[in-house]
Amino acid sequence: MNNQPLDELRAKIDLVNKEILDAVNKRQSYIAEIGDVKSKQGVHRYDPVRERDMLNKLIAVNEGPLTDQELEYTFKEIFKVGLEKQEQSKKKELLVSRKRQPENTVVTINGVEVGNGKPAFVFGPCAVESFEQTSSVADKIKSKGLNLMRGGAFKPRTSPYDFQGLGVEGLEILDKVRKGSGLGVISEIVSPLDVEVACEHIDVIQIGARNMQNFELLKAVGKTNKPVLLKRGLAATIDEFIHAAEYILAQGNPNVILCERGIRTYEKATRNTLDLSAVPILKQETHLPVMVDVTHSTGRKDIMLPCAKAALAVGADGVMAEVHPDPAVALSDSAQQMDFEEFDAFWDELKAFAAK
Numbered sequence: 001m002n003n004q005p006l007d008e009l010r011a012k013i014d015l016v017n018k019e020i021l022d023a024v025n026k027r028q029s030y031i032a033e034i035g036d037v038k039s040k041q042g043v044h045r046y047d048p049v050r051e052r053d054m055l056n057k058l059i060a061v062n063e064g065p066l067t068d069q070e071l072e073y074t075f076k077e078i079f080k081v082g083l084e085k086q087e088q089s090k091k092k093e094l095l096v097s098r099k100r101q102p103e104n105t106v107v108t109i110n111g112v113e114v115g116n117g118k119p120a121f122v123f124g125p126c127a128v129e130s131f132e133q134t135s136s137v138a139d140k141i142k143s144k145g146l147n148l149m150r151g152g153a154f155k156p157r158t159s160p161y162d163f164q165g166l167g168v169e170g171l172e173i174l175d176k177v178r179k180g181s182g183l184g185v186i187s188e189i190v191s192p193l194d195v196e197v198a199c200e201h202i203d204v205i206q207i208g209a210r211n212m213q214n215f216e217l218l219k220a221v222g223k224t225n226k227p228v229l230l231k232r233g234l235a236a237t238i239d240e241f242i243h244a245a246e247y248i249l250a251q252g253n254p255n256v257i258l259c260e261r262g263i264r265t266y267e268k269a270t271r272n273t274l275d276l277s278a279v280p281i282l283k284q285e286t287h288l289p290v291m292v293d294v295t296h297s298t299g300r301k302d303i304m305l306p307c308a309k310a311a312l313a314v315g316a317d318g319v320m321a322e323v324h325p326d327p328a329v330a331l332s333d334s335a336q337q338m339d340f341e342e343f344d345a346f347w348d349e350l351k352a353f354a355a356k
């Protein structure tokens with residue numbers, strides 16, 4: 001139905017819309033340039049003083065009918081979009097960003113490629129307690145045709161009176177076990193001072209959840225070309241996790257595997273809350289492989305298998321879990337480590353699921 005008065009006004013609106021669009025796009029091009037300048041100068045992108053100055057200038061020349069409050073609301077939205085686009089371009093700059101490197105990073109450990117689309121599996125004891133204990137787990141893992149093993153030599157514990165790990169002696173045991181078994185070994189260090197000895201004795205340096213933002217440790221392992229398994233902090237946002245990995249790549253080491261190990265929430269049914277949604281987000285945002293630790297996340301052997309399957313289903317590049325010859329006498333985390341019989345059942349099911 002023809003409605004000439006309305007049509008004529010709408011035609012005018014269409015012209016003004018185009019003028020606004022051209023003006024905002026032109027403004028956005030300047031915002032992008034400012035973002036680059038700020039990035040080079042290392043200054044914060046958000047500048048409330050500048051925003052208030054702009055609003056005051058606009059209010060001074062506002063002839064209505066917009067009220068000053070409506071003006072402020074409208075332009076604050078424009079500023080917000082500009083800031084978000086600056087942040088997006090900043091993320092694009094990150095070395096870990098998939099926008100910067102579309103293809104997957106593949107970290108090769110002892111012949112095992114992590115991140116090539118085929119899941120990798122890392123099992124082993126929470127702590128290296130003795131050569132006999134560690135080599136018995138190595139034999140078990142090897143019997144499954146697997147090539148990687150974890151084992152804690154330095155154990156960050158809540159209480160200083162709890163078993164702290166064998167330290168360098170633990171690394172030396174892992175070295176001896178890897179030489180005897182041919183497995184690749186992964187172990188955590190907690191100090192930059194131990195980077196050199198770690199590089200000598202193990203195949204992958206693990207940065208534990210409590211050290212995800214130990215920036216000096218991140219920089220130290222970044223200066224090596226040793227593969228690093230970086231665990232998400234107990235209460236780390238995904239953005240903080242990504243930037244922690246960036247610290248390592250920024251020093252020159254591209255061989256980083258991210259590990260989702262659960263986050264601290266109000267939920268008490270599990271040791272931590274396994275944030276499976278982090279896996280596809282990290283795979284989208286970064287080109288790094290992402291593994292899931294179903295032991296430290298759940299803290300429950302009765303749900304580790306479905307969580308491991310779920311991890312693979314959401315695209316994880318691998319699963320980590322703890323295995324001990326006799327968990328009842330383990331020096332740490334005895335309740336959550338699988339014994340060999342439990343491990344047999346777990347692996348048989350998970351292997352079959354992964355093969356589908």
Ligand SMILES: O=C(O)C(=O)C[C@]1(C(=O)O)C=C[C@@H](O)C=C1
Pocket residue numbers: 031034035045046047048050051078079080082083
């Ligand atoms: O002028 C700046 O410093 C900018 O980053 C641009 C701009 C903007 O004009 O939209 C964007 C975000 C800031 O909070 C302040 C201003």
